[in-house]
Amino acid sequence: MRIAVSADDPNGLDAVVSPHFGRCPYYILVDVEEGQITSVHAIENPYFNQHAPGVVPEFIRQQSVDVMLTGGMGRRAVALFEQFGIEPVTGASGTVRHALSRYLSGELAGAVPCRESRSHARHETSYERDAIGRLREEADMLREQLEHIERRLNQLLS
Numbered sequence: 001m002r003i004a005v006s007a008d009d010p011n012g013l014d015a016v017v018s019p020h021f022g023r024c025p026y027y028i029l030v031d032v033e034e035g036q037i038t039s040v041h042a043i044e045n046p047y048f049n050q051h052a053p054g055v056v057p058e059f060i061r062q063q064s065v066d067v068m069l070t071g072g073m074g075r076r077a078v079a080l081f082e083q084f085g086i087e088p089v090t091g092a093s094g095t096v097r098h099a100l101s102r103y104l105s106g107e108l109a110g111a112v113p114c115r116e117s118r119s120h121a122r123h124e125t126s127y128e129r130d131a132i133g134r135l136r137e138e139a140d141m142l143r144e145q146l147e148h149i150e151r152r153l154n155q156l157l158s
Helices: 055-062 075-083 096-104 117-122 131-157
Strands: 002-007 026-033 036-044 067-069 087-089
Touching: 002 096, 026 096, 055 075, 067 096, 075 087
Parallel strands: 002 067, 067 087
Antiparallel strands: 002 026, 026 036
């Protein structure tokens, strides 16, 4: 099975997961056989600086990917991946290693279109305007992650 993970850098399993699959600069391609990682390599997103709906799912399909892990994606992307027979999975965060571990253990599954996907039809969202917007989106996702972790910690401690 080949898993693609949206990433902010090309650092393999230590790369930071990007919050939006279409606007990430890299994809980390991970081959997994019988639950074991057999290969890891980074590829550049040739559409990083341009928003062209539909081209990124096609590009990912050309990489023989079975699963697309990412922080978020819009409704159209979810539908395209499903049409291509690629399992879209949103909610990934942290490092690629962490996201893969969560996916392979069954903790991370399913795809919910991102909150900004309703705005994609206008071709520009507050997050996607520039690098600052993308960093704000990542900061928002990290805050949500931290709140989730704090709730879990509080449950364990009580």
